[in-house]
Amino acid sequence: LTPPLGWSLPALRRAWNAAKDEVAPWWRECSKEAYNTGLEALARGLKNWSDSRGGRRAGRAVGFPRFKSRRRSTPSVRFTTGAIRVERDRKHVVLPRLGRLKLHESARKLARRLDAATARIVSAMVRRDGGRWYVSFTCVVERVQRVPARPDATVGVDLGVRHLAVLSTGEVEPNPGYLHTATRRMRRLARRMSRRVGPDRRTGRRPSKRWETARGQLARAHARVVNLRRDGLHKLTSRLAREYGTIVVEDLNVAGMLANRRLARRIADTGFAELRRQLAYKTAWNGGRLVVADRWYPSSKTCSGCGTVKAKLALSERTYTCTPCGL
Template sequence: MVLGVAHRERVSVVQAYRFALDLTPRQERVVLAHAGAARLAHNWALARVKAVMDQRAAERTYGIDEADLTPTQGWPLPALRRAWNQAKPVVAPWWRDYSKEAFNTGLDALARALKNWSDSRSGKRAGRPVGFPRFKSRRRSTPSVRFTTGAIRVEPDRKHVLLPRLGRLKLHESARKLARRLDAGTARILSATVRRDGGRWHVAFCVEVDRAARTPHQPQAVVGVDLGVRHLAVLSTGEVEPNPRHLDVAGRRLRRLARRMSRRVGPDRRTGRRASKRWERAQAALGRAHARVANLRRDGLHKLTTRLARACGTIVVEDLNVAGMLRNRRLARCIADAGFAELRRQLGYKTAWNGGRLVVADRWYPSSKTCSGCGAVKTKLALSERTYTCTLCGLVLDRDVNAARNLAALAVTVAGSGPETRNGRGADRKTPLAGPVTVKRQPGTATAGKTGTVPPQGRTSDHMLTKAS
């Protein structure tokens, strides 16, 4: 799959602009109340859907015909909204004090969750099975409210934003980047979401932007990117991007804050005990420390992907099985800290914005086992072998640089002009042999006990490929 920009002068994309907020205590209480209204609407609608489903299931056990069962409760957003409008005078008699968008936020989240669950059960949705939606807790859920209608704008001073019912909110930083596009008429705000993340409130604008078509600085340049734990990224040019390991660096502080929180009196759901103020302050400090790690990781990935997308016309990355790699208990922490999936996601849309293309190598393509000089493929390559040595041509090269060069060479065999392209080599789950190999016939066959040689063309090894890069 290739992500690229069509040959047009301008292209319309949807992107987000996120800014930190400096709320007063009163404003924070109002925003929290709107988030609570969204949570109430979500939980009420979910309870209604579950009650109807359980009632229909019980009636079926009684032998009642399908036509005589309790009427179903529709799952789409319009159906949930109609049910809520009928019940809100009783369920929430104070509903006039809050924006209708607050209740719509909870109903929309439930409608999407139910659709994902239904599609996952019927096979329409790929990936892992999606469970049935759960009720949102006031203490465990993230406060959030989304506005799609009403007065949503950036103030002329570019230091304040105006949102429905919330009024004028102060930004922690200037919104000049978004304001310039709005003033020029090349951007249109679709929605605004206020959310608390890491102990701090943020507002994220979903904006439809009319971007000018760009061209990379080197349109013909092809670079292969090999991701790893020892080095975050190794380029086919030989450049090495070090892995900052933000989580390991902050590990000592995180452990100290976690110990401090464990010594405080926390909540207990079994006895109904409320958490102490000291526990809440310790929890907030731990959340801020984790948020700082996430921000540092996000900033580093953005800088790396932006530089690559603006410089090179074609970028080749691997289709890594990150979920499977996280099952390795020895490397899971480092892999999660590196952010492989986020790096590929950013490369996907940034190559499209800059007029390049992203080539995704097949998951089973043996980039680390293949010699970048002669093309010979090793049957096995231990993860501890950091230097690739070819027994045929004598090439001695760092294994990560060798893998990156193989990825860059893969782009030559791939045709495509879209945003993202899959490699066309038809790589399977077996590693092709580098040369003639002696094969022993298995017992029970007509040629049992005999040996022979197998040519390298069109043959694969008897061992499934294990990705070691």
């Protein structure tokens, strides 16, 4: 019988140390953090699956961890020990085993905090996304308590598909629809990749160079859409958190909304959950408050003048008209 193997991180580390010379005699060529990152992810995935199966984890059911092949996963490694620093020119970083790496963007903001002793680097995560390599730092930061520009002001944010957000002040934030704009190009790139000779696990066939090139082009197109959407959400949430003392948003059932096959693509393109996540921590950073209204509260059916609640309000009715008060 196969001896039992513990699923905790220490147990997985012991098993790896006992088998690495046999299964991976080249293990000394890589940083120990590469293996530790994979073991941590495996231990976390096994624990989440076990807790979900045993009813100790709320939310959607978590499946058993699947094998992450080289082509079907995001390469990443977290460095927690060794030399991790930003160079004085602020254009290079030093990481264990990788040495001195040049940055595409300047690290001056992080360097200023490190020089002023208001931040300390705890770890560095290196990952590949959309054909590019990124490094992100986890830091302990001393934050100065901020106050919003209008601490007594309250604003309601109504999220939607046609308009990304409509504020209670009357301001309308348009929905750029980055995915909708890039759909034609992404479909063309997907067709191009499907015409190339790709991998076949049944026969062991390796992908062609042209397939790898087309796959990289499609991945970069997807990454561009993600980056554009994330940048727009960051700008909107930062502006709201810095200006208003209280921000009210609705507790949307995004999973249920995605069941609508006609609007699922547009809803996924807006990033409702990401916008709420950003507002949650940015309001705390800026000394504000985020209020999440109950999803069953009839805000759209309630008249702002007299408080009358309509029994029914069709989605096609874009302008609210109150019969009792005429608003």
